[in-house]
Amino acid sequence: xxxxxxxxxxxxxxxxxxxxxxxxxxxxxxxxxxxxxxxxxxxxxxxxxxxxxxxxxxxxxxxxxxxxxxxxxxxxxxxxxxxxxxxxxxxxxxxxxxxxxxxxxxxxxxxxxxxxxxxxxxxxxxxxxxxxxxxxxxxxxxxxxxxxxxxxxxxxxxxxxxxxxxxxxxxxxxxxxxxxxxxxxxxxxxxxxxxxxxxxxxxxxxxxxxxxxxxxxxxxxxxxxxxxxxxxxxxxxxxxxxxxxxxxxxxxxxxxxxxxxxxxxxxxxxxxxxxxxxxxxxxxxxxxxx
Amino acid sequence: xxxxxxxxxxxxxxxxxxxxxxxxxxxxxxxxxxxxxxxxxxxxxxxxxxxxxxxxxxxxxxxxxxxxxxxxxxxxxxxxxxxxxxxxxxxxxxxxxxxxxxxxxxxxxxxxxxxxxxxxxxxxxxxxxxxxxxxxxxxxxxxxxxxxxxxxxxxxxxxxxxxxxxxxxxxxxxxxxxxxxxxxxxxxxxxxxxxxxxxxxxxxxxxxxxxxxxxxxxxxxxxxxxxxxxxxxxxxxxxxxxxxxxxxxxxxxxxxxxxxxxxxxxxxxxxxxxxxxxxxxxxxxxxxxxxxxxxxxxxxxxxxxxxxxxxx
Numbered sequence: 034x035x036x037x038x039x040x041x042x043x044x045x046x047x048x049x050x051x052x053x054x055x056x057x058x059x060x061x062x063x064x065x066x067x068x069x070x071x072x073x074x075x076x077x078x079x080x081x082x083x084x085x086x087x088x089x090x091x092x093x094x095x096x097x098x099x100x101x102x103x104x105x106x107x108x109x110x111x112x113x114x115x116x117x118x119x120x121x122x123x124x125x126x127x128x129x130x131x132x133x134x135x136x137x138x139x140x141x142x143x144x145x146x147x148x149x150x151x152x153x154x155x156x157x158x159x160x161x162x163x164x165x166x167x168x169x170x171x172x173x174x175x176x177x178x179x180x181x182x183x184x185x186x187x188x189x190x191x192x193x194x195x196x197x198x199x200x201x202x203x204x205x206x207x208x209x210x211x212x213x214x215x216x217x218x219x220x221x222x223x224x225x226x227x228x229x230x231x232x233x234x235x236x237x238x239x240x241x242x243x244x245x246x247x248x249x250x251x252x253x254x255x256x257x258x259x260x261x262x263x264x265x266x267x268x269x270x271x272x273x274x275x276x277x278x279x280x281x282x283x284x285x286x287x288x289x290x291x292x293x294x295x296x297x298x299x300x301x302x303x304x305x306x307x308x309x310x311x312x313x314x315x316x317x318x319x320x321x322x323x
Numbered sequence: 324x325x326x327x328x329x330x331x332x333x334x335x336x337x338x339x340x341x342x343x344x345x346x347x348x349x350x351x352x353x354x355x356x357x358x359x360x361x362x363x364x365x366x367x368x369x370x371x372x373x374x375x376x377x378x379x380x381x382x383x384x385x386x387x388x389x390x391x392x393x394x395x396x397x398x399x400x401x402x403x404x405x406x407x408x409x410x411x412x413x414x415x416x417x418x419x420x421x422x423x424x425x426x427x428x429x430x431x432x433x434x435x436x437x438x439x440x441x442x443x444x445x446x447x448x449x450x451x452x453x454x455x456x457x458x459x460x461x462x463x464x465x466x467x468x469x470x471x472x473x474x475x476x477x478x479x480x481x482x483x484x485x486x487x488x489x490x491x492x493x494x495x496x497x498x499x500x501x502x503x504x505x506x507x508x509x510x511x512x513x514x515x516x517x518x519x520x521x522x523x524x525x526x527x528x529x530x531x532x533x534x535x536x537x538x539x540x541x542x543x544x545x546x547x548x549x550x551x552x553x554x555x556x557x558x559x560x561x562x563x564x565x566x567x568x569x570x571x572x573x574x575x576x577x578x579x580x581x582x583x584x585x586x587x588x589x590x591x592x593x594x595x596x597x598x599x600x601x602x603x604x605x606x607x608x609x610x611x612x613x614x615x616x617x618x619x620x621x622x623x624x625x626x627x628x629x630x631x632x633x634x635x
């Protein structure tokens with residue numbers, strides 16, 4: 034990664050001399066890492082205990098009778114279907130991401146690369162909507178969903194968020210930085226604006242598209258407040274919402290509860306391992322160009 | 324910056340023979356329709372709703388003017404009592420958590436910025452909690468701070484031989500799991516922003532400073548901290564914005580209790596709107612809270628606006 038390079042030059046030369054000085058820093062980091070991992074350890078440890086052992090006194094640091102029965106019961110539970118919720122979350126997040134990207138690309142392209150009356154006015158108008166806190170539109174949008182008959186429908190989880198403006202802003206900034214000569218050359222060859230977008234701009238914008246895609250997917254996947262009100266049918270619930278209904282049901286059965294939270298964490302872990310390169314790079318560049 | 328070239332390019336178009344092309348507007352159309360429907364319209368609709376008595380089960384919705392707004396400023400109504408109480412809770416959370424979240428993420432970034440054995444592993448460990456959804460994080464921390472047998476109380480009883488502390492059911496103490504859980508959950512995000520910013524600081528500044536005999540702390544105070552000011556501003560404002568929108572953490576960890584001490588204002592607004600079926604009252608509260616949020620959002624907007632100008 035780019036940001037590591039200058040440091041390696043400087044410290045690479047003097048690594049051996051610096052090593053003893055690094056030890057306290059390393060020890061501090063190890064202690065912090067243990068504190069950070071403790072909840073995860075406790076989750077997995079609890080999920081492997083039979084119910085009686087989760088409340089045993091004194092506390093069992095290591096499961097005395099490890100078992101996978103909590104996982105089995107949670108996966109086969111009649112009270113809710115974790116796999117179903119995971120699928121719903123995946124489906125909603127994937128569809129949201131694709132639609133959001135398409136809409137943002139179509140909007141950012143003319144705003145960045147074309148001249149037409151009203152361009153700046155419209156750009157500032159939609160950008161100013163970033164000022165409106167989400168809570169303001171929560172209840173009215175909910176009332177709209179009732180009128181649309183979209184309660185307990187994926188539509189209510191997908192459509193209201195599609196015209197998000199942050200994505201338009203991000204892509205417009207990126208598109209604006211692409212050299213104009215490339216576009217002019219394509220125009221001279223007789224390409225129309227659609228062909229320019231498709232063949233010139235988009236291939237160059239892949240990093241920005243991936244960054245925005247990851248943001249959109251994570252945002253939809255982790256969304257909690259809105260889905261918890263527009264979806265009450267367990268069949269249509271997303272994972273974050275479904276898992277809280279579990280927690281209300283198994284309020285004292287921490288073995289099952291921890292097994293279900295561990296299961297709910299698995300898809301994001303996999304997604305993280307796949308996308309971590311883009312995720313960290315995207316985070317580092319978003320709005321932070323100083 | 325491009326104003327002169329703009330004018331040169333624009334001149335031919337101002338000749339009457341040339342018509343304004345429809346093409347750009349066709350590109351904008353899909354987004355514009357959805358934007359007007361799901362962003363602009365709900366704001367106006369919300370204002371309309373907040374001026375009427377709105378019961379989903381009733382056919383008639385009489386106009387009541389600013390009654391619901393006035394209720395919020397009339398101390399005798401339960402709405403006013405709970406709204407300001409939960410707003411105070413939210414501000415308390417913000418005031419406590421923002422400095423913690425900013426200082427700890429900066430500290431972590433400084434610890435991790437220079438090469439060290441296992442750096443990639445440490446970065447992943449501190450970043451990973453942030454990818455969990457708020458409900459998973461909340462369930463986990465409720466269990467960590469369980470009154471009897473959570474990990475925290477297990478440590479207190481077995482290593483320190485004290486009575487377990489009923490964190491979740493003690494007023495004010497119930498904030499501890501929420502704040503600690505939030506730090507654990509969000510530190511990696513800010514840490515990553517700081518790591519990127521630290522990478523952009525020229526090493527020659529530090530070299531010059533150490534030639535002048537500056538200690539590590541003096542270098543941090545004199546070079547790192549001032550040069551990180553833009554990022555710190557950004558992190559403070561975005562973290563404050565996120566903290567003001569506290570919802571999931573306190574809902575899942577304490578369910579707002581005990582006796583509403585940890586209930587966030589958003590949780591109360593949703594309770595009023597959805598559990599009490601008071602859409603108009605909830606919307607009025609949302610607008611009042613929205614104005615408060617707006618001040619913070621405006622600050623963030625200004626920071627972002629620098630980028631717009633830079634990119635044009």
